[in-house]
Amino acid sequence: MTRKNYYILTDGILKRKENTLYFINKDGKRPLPIHSIYSIYAYSSLSISSQVVNLLSKEGIPIHFFNRYGFYSGSFYPRETLLSGDLVIKQAKHFIDNEKRLKLASDFVKGAIFNMKRVLSYYGLDNNMDTLLEDLKSCKKITEIMNVEGRARADYYKLLDEILPEGFRIGERTRRPPENMANALLSFGNSLLYSTIISEIYNTQLNPTISYLHEPFERRYSLALDISELFKPIIVDRLILYLIKKNMIDETDFEKDLNYSLLNENGKRKFVTEYDKRLKKTIKHRKIGRKVSYKRLIRLECYKLIKHLLGKEKYKPFISWW
Amino acid sequence: MYVIIVYDVNVKRVNKVKAYLRKHLLWVQNSVFEGEITKSQLERIKKDLSTICNESEDSVIIYSFRTKKAMKKEVLGIEKSSISEII
Numbered sequence A: 001m002t003r004k005n006y007y008i009l010t011d012g013i014l015k016r017k018e019n020t021l022y023f024i025n026k027d028g029k030r031p032l033p034i035h036s037i038y039s040i041y042a043y044s045s046l047s048i049s050s051q052v053v054n055l056l057s058k059e060g061i062p063i064h065f066f067n068r069y070g071f072y073s074g075s076f077y078p079r080e081t082l083l084s085g086d087l088v089i090k091q092a093k094h095f096i097d098n099e100k101r102l103k104l105a106s107d108f109v110k111g112a113i114f115n116m117k118r119v120l121s122y123y124g125l126d127n128n129m130d131t132l133l134e135d136l137k138s139c140k141k142i143t144e145i146m147n148v149e150g151r152a153r154a155d156y157y158k159l160l161d162e163i164l165p166e167g168f169r170i171g172e173r174t175r176r177p178p179e180n181m182a183n184a185l186l187s188f189g190n191s192l193l194y195s196t197i198i199s200e201i202y203n204t205q206l207n208p209t210i211s212y213l214h215e216p217f218e219r220r221y222s223l224a225l226d227i228s229e230l231f232k233p234i235i236v237d238r239l240i241l242y243l244i245k246k247n248m249i250d251e252t253d254f255e256k257d258l259n260y261s262l263l264n265e266n267g268k269r270k271f272v273t274e275y276d277k278r279l280k281k282t283i284k285h286r287k288i289g290r291k292v293s294y295k296r297l298i299r300l301e302c303y304k305l306i307k308h309l310l311g312k313e314k315y316k317p318f319i320s321w322w
Numbered sequence B: 001m002y003v004i005i006v007y008d009v010n011v012k013r014v015n016k017v018k019a020y021l022r023k024h025l026l027w028v029q030n031s032v033f034e035g036e037i038t039k040s041q042l043e044r045i046k047k048d049l050s051t052i053c054n055e056s057e058d059s060v061i062i063y064s065f066r067t068k069k070a071m072k073k074e075v076l077g078i079e080k081s082s083i084s085e086i087i
Helices: A050-059 A085-096 A098-122 A129-137 A142-163 A181-202 A222-245 A265-280 A294-309 B011-022 B039-052
Strands: A004-008 A012-017 A020-025 A028-032 A037-042 A046-048 A063-066 A072-076 A282-284 A291-293 B002-008 B026-029 B032-036 B059-065
Touching (some): A012 A050, A037 A181, A063 A181, A072 A181, A085 A098, A085 A294, A098 A129, A098 A142, A098 A222, A129 A142, A142 A222, A181 A222, A181 A265, A222 A265, A222 A294, A265 A294, A282 A294, A291 A294, B002 B039, B011 B026, B011 B039, B039 B059
Parallel strands (some): A004 A037, A037 A063
Antiparallel strands (some): A012 A020, A063 A072, A282 A291, B002 B032, B002 B059, B026 B032
8 A cells, every 4th residue: 555645734725736635835845746645635624626616537646625613514525437337236236135235234233343342351341242242143124233233332431431531531423513523523533434434435336325234315325324434433433442442642632722622733643643543553474374454355245245245255244353 | 667767968958857747747856756556557658758868868767666665766956846745
Protein backbone atom coordinates (compact mmCIF):
# COMPACT_ATOMS: atom_id res chain seq x y z
CA MET A 1 0.00 0.00 0.00
CA THR A 2 1.95 2.95 -1.13
CA ARG A 3 -0.91 5.24 -1.94
CA LYS A 4 -1.64 7.31 1.09
CA ASN A 5 -4.60 8.92 2.72
CA TYR A 6 -4.37 12.69 2.90
CA TYR A 7 -6.16 14.52 5.68
CA ILE A 8 -6.79 18.21 5.18
CA LEU A 9 -7.47 20.05 8.42
CA THR A 10 -6.64 23.61 7.43
CA ASP A 11 -8.74 25.85 5.20
CA GLY A 12 -7.59 26.32 1.65
CA ILE A 13 -8.00 25.72 -2.04
CA LEU A 14 -7.39 22.55 -3.99
CA LYS A 15 -6.14 23.30 -7.47
CA ARG A 16 -5.12 21.34 -10.51
CA LYS A 17 -1.88 22.40 -12.09
CA GLU A 18 0.57 20.50 -14.28
CA ASN A 19 -1.74 17.47 -13.98
CA THR A 20 -1.26 17.15 -10.27
CA LEU A 21 -2.92 18.65 -7.23
CA TYR A 22 -1.86 21.73 -5.30
CA PHE A 23 -3.14 22.63 -1.90
CA ILE A 24 -2.98 26.37 -1.39
CA ASN A 25 -3.53 28.16 1.89
CA LYS A 26 -2.22 31.25 3.63
CA ASP A 27 1.10 29.50 4.37
CA GLY A 28 1.76 28.85 0.72
CA LYS A 29 1.44 26.22 -1.97
CA ARG A 30 1.92 22.52 -1.44
CA PRO A 31 1.93 20.02 -4.26
CA LEU A 32 0.27 16.68 -3.58
CA PRO A 33 1.54 13.94 -5.88
CA ILE A 34 -1.57 12.67 -7.63
CA HIS A 35 -0.30 9.13 -8.10
CA SER A 36 0.36 8.75 -4.41
CA ILE A 37 -3.12 9.68 -3.18
CA TYR A 38 -5.47 6.94 -2.08
CA SER A 39 -8.24 9.13 -0.78
CA ILE A 40 -8.65 12.59 0.71
CA TYR A 41 -10.41 13.45 3.94
CA ALA A 42 -11.53 17.07 4.00
CA TYR A 43 -12.23 18.42 7.47
CA SER A 44 -11.80 22.10 6.69
CA SER A 45 -13.53 24.42 4.30
CA LEU A 46 -11.99 23.47 1.03
CA SER A 47 -12.55 25.09 -2.35
CA ILE A 48 -12.44 22.71 -5.26
CA SER A 49 -12.62 23.41 -8.96
CA SER A 50 -14.23 21.16 -11.51
CA GLN A 51 -10.81 20.51 -13.01
CA VAL A 52 -9.81 18.90 -9.74
CA VAL A 53 -12.93 16.75 -9.79
CA ASN A 54 -12.11 15.66 -13.34
CA LEU A 55 -8.60 14.70 -12.36
CA LEU A 56 -9.73 12.84 -9.25
CA SER A 57 -12.30 10.99 -11.28
CA LYS A 58 -9.67 10.01 -13.82
CA GLU A 59 -7.41 8.69 -11.10
CA GLY A 60 -10.24 7.13 -9.10
CA ILE A 61 -9.60 9.03 -5.90
CA PRO A 62 -12.58 9.60 -3.58
CA ILE A 63 -12.82 12.68 -1.34
CA HIS A 64 -14.74 12.46 1.90
CA PHE A 65 -16.20 15.64 3.32
CA PHE A 66 -16.96 16.28 6.95
CA ASN A 67 -18.85 19.24 8.28
CA ARG A 68 -17.42 21.60 10.82
CA TYR A 69 -18.54 19.35 13.65
CA GLY A 70 -16.57 16.46 12.21
CA PHE A 71 -19.66 14.55 11.09
CA TYR A 72 -19.57 12.78 7.77
CA SER A 73 -21.44 14.82 5.21
CA GLY A 74 -20.68 13.05 1.95
CA SER A 75 -18.16 11.81 -0.52
CA PHE A 76 -17.13 12.52 -4.02
CA TYR A 77 -17.42 8.96 -5.29
CA PRO A 78 -15.64 8.96 -8.65
CA ARG A 79 -17.09 7.28 -11.70
CA GLU A 80 -17.07 3.55 -11.02
CA THR A 81 -14.48 1.70 -13.03
CA LEU A 82 -14.87 -1.66 -11.34
CA LEU A 83 -18.29 -2.73 -12.46
CA SER A 84 -19.91 -6.11 -12.35
CA GLY A 85 -23.58 -6.46 -13.17
CA ASP A 86 -23.47 -10.09 -12.17
CA LEU A 87 -22.33 -9.20 -8.67
CA VAL A 88 -24.94 -6.45 -8.25
CA ILE A 89 -27.70 -8.91 -9.16
CA LYS A 90 -26.34 -11.45 -6.70
CA GLN A 91 -26.03 -8.78 -4.03
CA ALA A 92 -29.69 -7.92 -4.55
CA LYS A 93 -30.70 -11.59 -4.55
CA HIS A 94 -29.08 -12.05 -1.16
CA PHE A 95 -31.04 -9.09 0.08
CA ILE A 96 -34.43 -10.26 -1.21
CA ASP A 97 -34.07 -13.84 0.01
CA ASN A 98 -34.84 -13.50 3.70
CA GLU A 99 -32.83 -16.51 4.78
CA LYS A 100 -29.75 -15.38 2.93
CA ARG A 101 -30.09 -11.87 4.29
CA LEU A 102 -30.45 -13.13 7.85
CA LYS A 103 -27.29 -15.20 7.49
CA LEU A 104 -25.25 -12.19 6.42
CA ALA A 105 -26.82 -9.82 8.95
CA SER A 106 -26.21 -12.18 11.85
CA ASP A 107 -22.66 -12.78 10.63
CA PHE A 108 -21.93 -9.07 10.81
CA VAL A 109 -23.31 -8.85 14.33
CA LYS A 110 -21.51 -12.04 15.36
CA GLY A 111 -18.23 -10.58 14.20
CA ALA A 112 -18.98 -7.29 15.93
CA ILE A 113 -19.75 -9.00 19.25
CA PHE A 114 -16.65 -11.19 19.02
CA ASN A 115 -14.49 -8.16 18.38
CA MET A 116 -16.07 -6.29 21.29
CA LYS A 117 -15.32 -9.28 23.45
CA ARG A 118 -11.69 -9.12 22.36
CA VAL A 119 -11.44 -5.49 23.41
CA LEU A 120 -13.01 -6.24 26.78
CA SER A 121 -10.80 -9.21 27.49
CA TYR A 122 -7.75 -7.20 26.48
CA TYR A 123 -8.54 -4.91 29.39
CA GLY A 124 -9.37 -7.89 31.62
CA LEU A 125 -13.08 -7.17 31.88
CA ASP A 126 -15.55 -9.98 32.55
CA ASN A 127 -18.45 -9.97 30.14
CA ASN A 128 -21.59 -11.75 29.13
CA MET A 129 -21.00 -11.50 25.40
CA ASP A 130 -21.30 -15.28 25.03
CA THR A 131 -24.95 -15.30 26.10
CA LEU A 132 -25.63 -12.61 23.53
CA LEU A 133 -24.00 -14.79 20.89
CA GLU A 134 -26.38 -17.56 21.93
CA ASP A 135 -29.34 -15.18 21.61
CA LEU A 136 -28.18 -14.32 18.14
CA LYS A 137 -28.59 -17.91 16.95
CA SER A 138 -32.33 -17.92 17.64
CA CYS A 139 -33.02 -14.66 15.79
CA LYS A 140 -35.55 -14.95 13.00
CA LYS A 141 -35.92 -11.33 12.03
CA ILE A 142 -33.57 -8.49 11.17
CA THR A 143 -35.09 -6.37 13.94
CA GLU A 144 -34.25 -9.08 16.47
CA ILE A 145 -30.67 -9.11 15.27
CA MET A 146 -30.49 -5.34 15.54
CA ASN A 147 -31.85 -5.67 19.05
CA VAL A 148 -29.09 -8.09 20.09
CA GLU A 149 -26.53 -5.75 18.53
CA GLY A 150 -27.95 -2.81 20.50
CA ARG A 151 -27.88 -4.72 23.76
CA ALA A 152 -24.32 -5.90 23.15
CA ARG A 153 -23.16 -2.39 22.51
CA ALA A 154 -24.92 -0.96 25.57
CA ASP A 155 -23.32 -3.61 27.80
CA TYR A 156 -20.01 -3.05 26.15
CA TYR A 157 -19.98 0.69 26.79
CA LYS A 158 -21.06 0.12 30.38
CA LEU A 159 -18.13 -2.24 30.94
CA LEU A 160 -15.67 0.11 29.29
CA ASP A 161 -16.75 2.87 31.66
CA GLU A 162 -15.24 0.85 34.51
CA ILE A 163 -11.73 1.32 33.19
CA LEU A 164 -12.09 4.85 31.85
CA PRO A 165 -11.01 7.82 33.96
CA GLU A 166 -13.72 10.06 35.46
CA GLY A 167 -13.90 12.71 32.74
CA PHE A 168 -13.90 10.27 29.87
CA ARG A 169 -16.78 7.97 30.83
CA ILE A 170 -19.17 7.23 28.02
CA GLY A 171 -22.35 6.96 30.06
CA GLU A 172 -25.13 6.91 27.55
CA ARG A 173 -24.17 6.85 23.91
CA THR A 174 -25.38 10.18 22.53
CA ARG A 175 -25.27 11.40 18.98
CA ARG A 176 -26.08 14.59 17.10
CA PRO A 177 -24.65 16.16 19.16
CA PRO A 178 -22.48 13.93 21.33
CA GLU A 179 -22.90 15.10 24.91
CA ASN A 180 -19.50 14.39 26.42
CA MET A 181 -15.89 13.91 25.46
CA ALA A 182 -15.99 10.13 25.08
CA ASN A 183 -19.06 10.33 22.88
CA ALA A 184 -17.42 13.04 20.80
CA LEU A 185 -14.42 10.77 20.22
CA LEU A 186 -16.66 7.85 19.29
CA SER A 187 -18.65 9.90 16.80
CA PHE A 188 -15.55 11.35 15.24
CA GLY A 189 -13.84 7.98 15.00
CA ASN A 190 -16.86 6.16 13.63
CA SER A 191 -17.43 8.63 10.84
CA LEU A 192 -13.75 8.46 9.95
CA LEU A 193 -13.93 4.67 9.77
CA TYR A 194 -17.14 4.84 7.78
CA SER A 195 -15.46 6.88 5.08
CA THR A 196 -12.39 4.65 5.08
CA ILE A 197 -14.68 1.73 4.34
CA ILE A 198 -16.37 3.65 1.52
CA SER A 199 -12.92 4.10 -0.05
CA GLU A 200 -12.29 0.38 0.20
CA ILE A 201 -15.67 -0.52 -1.28
CA TYR A 202 -14.95 1.87 -4.14
CA ASN A 203 -11.96 -0.30 -5.00
CA THR A 204 -14.06 -3.46 -5.29
CA GLN A 205 -16.96 -4.40 -7.53
CA LEU A 206 -19.44 -4.25 -4.66
CA ASN A 207 -22.35 -1.86 -4.84
CA PRO A 208 -22.19 0.28 -1.70
CA THR A 209 -25.93 0.87 -1.44
CA ILE A 210 -27.15 -2.72 -1.00
CA SER A 211 -26.74 -3.74 2.62
CA TYR A 212 -27.93 -6.57 4.83
CA LEU A 213 -27.90 -5.62 8.48
CA HIS A 214 -28.93 -2.03 7.97
CA GLU A 215 -31.89 -1.24 5.77
CA PRO A 216 -30.68 0.09 2.45
CA PHE A 217 -32.19 3.53 2.63
CA GLU A 218 -31.69 5.95 -0.15
CA ARG A 219 -28.85 8.44 -0.29
CA ARG A 220 -26.39 6.63 1.84
CA TYR A 221 -23.83 3.90 1.50
CA SER A 222 -25.34 1.46 3.94
CA LEU A 223 -23.04 -1.43 3.08
CA ALA A 224 -20.25 0.59 4.65
CA LEU A 225 -22.34 0.74 7.83
CA ASP A 226 -22.63 -3.06 7.86
CA ILE A 227 -18.91 -3.58 7.47
CA SER A 228 -18.05 -0.85 9.94
CA GLU A 229 -19.75 -2.86 12.72
CA LEU A 230 -16.95 -5.39 12.47
CA PHE A 231 -14.13 -2.91 12.60
CA LYS A 232 -15.42 -0.32 15.05
CA PRO A 233 -14.27 -2.19 18.18
CA ILE A 234 -10.79 -3.03 17.00
CA ILE A 235 -9.95 0.13 15.10
CA VAL A 236 -11.91 3.02 16.62
CA ASP A 237 -12.59 1.86 20.18
CA ARG A 238 -9.09 0.51 20.72
CA LEU A 239 -7.67 3.75 19.39
CA ILE A 240 -9.81 5.85 21.72
CA LEU A 241 -8.90 3.73 24.74
CA TYR A 242 -5.27 4.02 23.74
CA LEU A 243 -5.44 7.81 23.44
CA ILE A 244 -7.18 8.16 26.79
CA LYS A 245 -5.09 5.63 28.69
CA LYS A 246 -1.83 7.14 27.50
CA ASN A 247 -3.06 10.61 28.42
CA MET A 248 -2.53 11.71 24.86
CA ILE A 249 -5.80 13.56 24.74
CA ASP A 250 -7.33 15.80 27.40
CA GLU A 251 -9.85 18.59 27.92
CA THR A 252 -7.72 21.11 26.03
CA ASP A 253 -8.33 19.14 22.83
CA PHE A 254 -12.05 19.84 22.95
CA GLU A 255 -14.15 22.94 22.39
CA LYS A 256 -14.78 24.25 25.86
CA ASP A 257 -17.61 26.56 24.76
CA LEU A 258 -19.56 23.65 23.33
CA ASN A 259 -19.50 21.66 26.56
CA TYR A 260 -16.56 19.54 25.36
CA SER A 261 -18.76 17.87 22.76
CA LEU A 262 -16.47 18.61 19.87
CA LEU A 263 -12.80 18.11 19.10
CA ASN A 264 -10.92 21.29 18.27
CA GLU A 265 -8.37 21.53 15.49
CA ASN A 266 -5.52 20.34 17.65
CA GLY A 267 -7.58 17.44 18.93
CA LYS A 268 -8.61 16.44 15.43
CA ARG A 269 -5.00 16.54 14.33
CA LYS A 270 -3.96 14.22 17.15
CA PHE A 271 -6.79 11.83 16.50
CA VAL A 272 -6.28 11.68 12.75
CA THR A 273 -2.52 11.18 13.09
CA GLU A 274 -3.00 8.20 15.37
CA TYR A 275 -5.83 6.84 13.27
CA ASP A 276 -3.67 6.91 10.17
CA LYS A 277 -0.86 5.16 12.02
CA ARG A 278 -3.30 2.48 13.08
CA LEU A 279 -4.54 1.90 9.55
CA LYS A 280 -0.96 1.38 8.41
CA LYS A 281 -0.15 -0.97 11.27
CA THR A 282 0.34 -4.53 10.13
CA ILE A 283 -0.50 -7.88 11.59
CA LYS A 284 0.43 -11.32 10.38
CA HIS A 285 -2.60 -12.76 8.64
CA ARG A 286 -3.26 -16.38 9.53
CA LYS A 287 -4.80 -17.46 6.30
CA ILE A 288 -2.67 -15.53 3.85
CA GLY A 289 0.45 -16.03 5.92
CA ARG A 290 1.94 -12.60 5.40
CA LYS A 291 1.68 -9.20 6.93
CA VAL A 292 -1.35 -7.11 6.12
CA SER A 293 -2.32 -3.65 7.32
CA TYR A 294 -5.59 -2.88 9.05
CA LYS A 295 -6.66 -0.99 5.96
CA ARG A 296 -6.01 -4.06 3.87
CA LEU A 297 -8.07 -6.15 6.29
CA ILE A 298 -11.11 -4.07 5.38
CA ARG A 299 -10.54 -4.73 1.72
CA LEU A 300 -10.11 -8.44 2.38
CA GLU A 301 -13.46 -8.34 4.14
CA CYS A 302 -15.03 -6.97 0.97
CA TYR A 303 -13.42 -9.73 -1.07
CA LYS A 304 -14.76 -12.35 1.34
CA LEU A 305 -18.22 -10.89 0.94
CA ILE A 306 -17.88 -11.02 -2.86
CA LYS A 307 -16.87 -14.67 -2.69
CA HIS A 308 -19.88 -15.44 -0.56
CA LEU A 309 -22.24 -13.60 -2.88
CA LEU A 310 -20.86 -15.43 -5.88
CA GLY A 311 -21.29 -18.71 -4.03
CA LYS A 312 -17.59 -19.58 -4.02
CA GLU A 313 -16.89 -19.61 -0.31
CA LYS A 314 -19.08 -19.17 2.75
CA TYR A 315 -18.65 -15.81 4.44
CA LYS A 316 -17.09 -15.88 7.86
CA PRO A 317 -16.99 -12.53 9.62
CA PHE A 318 -13.67 -11.06 10.53
CA ILE A 319 -12.74 -11.85 14.11
CA SER A 320 -9.54 -10.53 15.56
CA TRP A 321 -7.28 -13.27 16.83
CA TRP A 322 -4.80 -11.18 18.76
CA MET B 1 9.80 0.76 -1.86
CA TYR B 2 11.23 4.16 -0.99
CA VAL B 3 13.13 6.16 -3.59
CA ILE B 4 15.12 9.34 -3.79
CA ILE B 5 15.54 10.80 -7.24
CA VAL B 6 18.02 13.54 -7.96
CA TYR B 7 18.49 15.07 -11.36
CA ASP B 8 20.83 17.38 -13.13
CA VAL B 9 19.37 18.25 -16.49
CA ASN B 10 19.64 20.98 -19.06
CA VAL B 11 17.79 24.09 -17.94
CA LYS B 12 15.34 23.69 -20.85
CA ARG B 13 14.03 20.48 -19.34
CA VAL B 14 14.26 21.24 -15.60
CA ASN B 15 10.62 22.25 -15.40
CA LYS B 16 9.44 19.30 -17.43
CA VAL B 17 11.20 16.83 -15.15
CA LYS B 18 9.97 18.64 -12.04
CA ALA B 19 6.37 18.72 -13.23
CA TYR B 20 6.52 15.05 -14.09
CA LEU B 21 8.03 13.91 -10.81
CA ARG B 22 5.55 15.98 -8.82
CA LYS B 23 2.82 13.63 -9.94
CA HIS B 24 4.48 10.69 -8.22
CA LEU B 25 6.82 11.92 -5.51
CA LEU B 26 7.28 14.63 -2.94
CA TRP B 27 9.51 17.56 -3.63
CA VAL B 28 12.20 17.98 -0.97
CA GLN B 29 14.71 20.35 -2.45
CA ASN B 30 15.67 21.79 -5.81
CA SER B 31 16.20 18.80 -8.12
CA VAL B 32 15.46 16.30 -5.37
CA PHE B 33 12.31 14.21 -4.97
CA GLU B 34 11.53 11.35 -2.66
CA GLY B 35 8.66 9.13 -1.71
CA GLU B 36 7.08 5.75 -1.36
CA ILE B 37 6.22 4.06 -4.65
CA THR B 38 5.71 0.58 -6.05
CA LYS B 39 8.15 -1.27 -8.28
CA SER B 40 5.90 -0.86 -11.28
CA GLN B 41 5.56 2.84 -10.61
CA LEU B 42 9.35 3.10 -10.58
CA GLU B 43 9.62 1.30 -13.91
CA ARG B 44 7.10 3.71 -15.31
CA ILE B 45 8.97 6.72 -13.95
CA LYS B 46 12.20 5.45 -15.48
CA LYS B 47 10.60 4.94 -18.85
CA ASP B 48 8.90 8.33 -18.86
CA LEU B 49 12.01 10.15 -17.67
CA SER B 50 14.07 8.60 -20.44
CA THR B 51 11.67 10.06 -23.00
CA ILE B 52 11.74 13.50 -21.37
CA CYS B 53 15.52 13.60 -20.89
CA ASN B 54 18.29 13.71 -23.41
CA GLU B 55 20.69 10.93 -22.53
CA SER B 56 23.77 12.68 -23.86
CA GLU B 57 23.24 15.82 -21.78
CA ASP B 58 21.19 14.96 -18.71
CA SER B 59 21.77 12.88 -15.64
CA VAL B 60 19.21 11.37 -13.28
CA ILE B 61 20.17 9.30 -10.26
CA ILE B 62 17.71 7.03 -8.48
CA TYR B 63 18.46 5.77 -4.98
CA SER B 64 16.07 3.07 -3.88
CA PHE B 65 15.46 1.37 -0.56
CA ARG B 66 13.39 -1.63 0.31
CA THR B 67 11.44 0.41 2.86
CA LYS B 68 11.64 3.84 4.34
CA LYS B 69 12.97 2.22 7.49
CA ALA B 70 16.10 1.12 5.64
CA MET B 71 17.30 4.69 5.43
CA LYS B 72 17.92 7.46 7.86
CA LYS B 73 17.28 11.06 7.08
CA GLU B 74 18.68 14.08 8.81
CA VAL B 75 18.11 17.68 7.93
CA LEU B 76 20.60 20.42 8.74
CA GLY B 77 19.36 23.97 8.51
CA ILE B 78 15.90 24.61 7.16
CA GLU B 79 13.57 21.89 6.02
CA LYS B 80 12.30 23.21 2.72
CA SER B 81 9.06 21.27 2.59
CA SER B 82 7.15 19.09 4.96
CA ILE B 83 6.11 15.67 3.74
CA SER B 84 3.37 14.87 6.19
CA GLU B 85 0.02 13.58 4.92
CA ILE B 86 -1.89 15.52 7.52
CA ILE B 87 -2.22 19.07 6.32
